[in-house]
Amino acid sequence: MKMENDVMRASLASAEAAQNNHTPELKMSARDVRVFYGESEALHGVDLDIYANEVLAFIGPSGCGKSTFLRCLNRMNDTIDGCRVTGRIELDGEDIYDRRLDVVLLRARVGMVFQKPNPFPKSIYENIAYGPRLHGLAESRAELDEIVQRSLTRAGLWDEVKDRLDQPGTGLSGGQQQRLCIARAIAVSPEVILMDEPCSALDPIATAKVEQLITELSESYTIVIVTHNMQQAARISKRTAFFHLGNLVEVDETTKIFTTPSDSRTEDYITGRFG
Numbered sequence: 001m002k003m004e005n006d007v008m009r010a011s012l013a014s015a016e017a018a019q020n021n022h023t024p025e026l027k028m029s030a031r032d033v034r035v036f037y038g039e040s041e042a043l044h045g046v047d048l049d050i051y052a053n054e055v056l057a058f059i060g061p062s063g064c065g066k067s068t069f070l071r072c073l074n075r076m077n078d079t080i081d082g083c084r085v086t087g088r089i090e091l092d093g094e095d096i097y098d099r100r101l102d103v104v105l106l107r108a109r110v111g112m113v114f115q116k117p118n119p120f121p122k123s124i125y126e127n128i129a130y131g132p133r134l135h136g137l138a139e140s141r142a143e144l145d146e147i148v149q150r151s152l153t154r155a156g157l158w159d160e161v162k163d164r165l166d167q168p169g170t171g172l173s174g175g176q177q178q179r180l181c182i183a184r185a186i187a188v189s190p191e192v193i194l195m196d197e198p199c200s201a202l203d204p205i206a207t208a209k210v211e212q213l214i215t216e217l218s219e220s221y222t223i224v225i226v227t228h229n230m231q232q233a234a235r236i237s238k239r240t241a242f243f244h245l246g247n248l249v250e251v252d253e254t255t256k257i258f259t260t261p262s263d264s265r266t267e268d269y270i271t272g273r274f275g
């Protein structure tokens with residue numbers, strides 16, 4: 001009898017474990033996040049959960065607070081004079097606004113890619129090697145070489161640049177520069193990558209390459225992307241969050257947001273009635 005009970009318990013435990021495997025893993029969470037620029041409140045209490053390995057898109061009309069909220073997730077707003085953030089944001093259950101937290105380390109764990117490609121005015125090699133060197137991720141030149149090659153390969157850029165690693169990153173095309181910036185972000189092994197309209201300065205072919213890359217990268221990283229392009233959100237994201245006038249109106253599966261949103265403001269936006 002005891003053995004039967006043990007077997008039963010073991011199989012229940014393994015069924016539970018299997019079920020847990022399907023439960024998305026919480027990566028970041030935001031609660032009642034407000035952002036003030038001086039006296040003016042730009043975000044009015046945002047609650048949002050972000051799951052591991054998802055691509056989450058932020059959409060909404062200009063000025064609704066998408067970039068402001070994105071910047072909260074790795075404390076980039078700290079760099080803006082007069083900007084104040086309240087509420088709580090956690091990464092793996094840890095308060096990222098804790099005063100003891102090392103912000104440089106946070107930004108390695110939660111990397112960022114900006115609207116305009118912004119390579120350092122250094123060689124292609126140095127653009128990638130800088131972060132790993134800063135964080136002591138390589139013990140030898142050979143290890144650093146390997147990180148550089150691996151990052152450029154993951155960003156789909158290695159074949160295009162392997163013969164000119166010592167040339168300036170700024171000499172690449174816009175699309176290549178953006179992939180260089182993505183390679184730079186992944187070189188420090190981040191867990192989350194924030195992207196603020198990463199394709200808005202790119203032509204359709206370069207955009208398609210970056211979108212393909214985002215899809216591939218989501219196997220290893222959690223990706224949060226601000227986009228003005230609703231087709232892009234529909235193509236690459238699993239979930240979409242709609243912002244309006246500093247509020248997070250709704251967040252849901254992307255297909256649901258674009259077919260049967262819950263809120264009339266979302267419907268008005270996606271059907272082009274404003275924005």
Ligand SMILES: Nc1ncnc2c1ncn2[C@@H]1O[C@H](COP(=O)(O)OP(=O)(O)OP(=O)(O)O)[C@@H](O)[C@H]1O
Nearest residue numbers: 037042060061062063064065066067068069080228
């Ligand atoms: N550095 C700043 N100083 C003062 N106000 C700011 C600053 N950055 C943003 N804001 C204000 O905060 C609000 C939200 O702006 P934010 O850039 O986050 O919106 P957005 O949805 O990303 O817009 P867009 O799609 O045009 O980039 C706007 O009213 C904007 O004017």
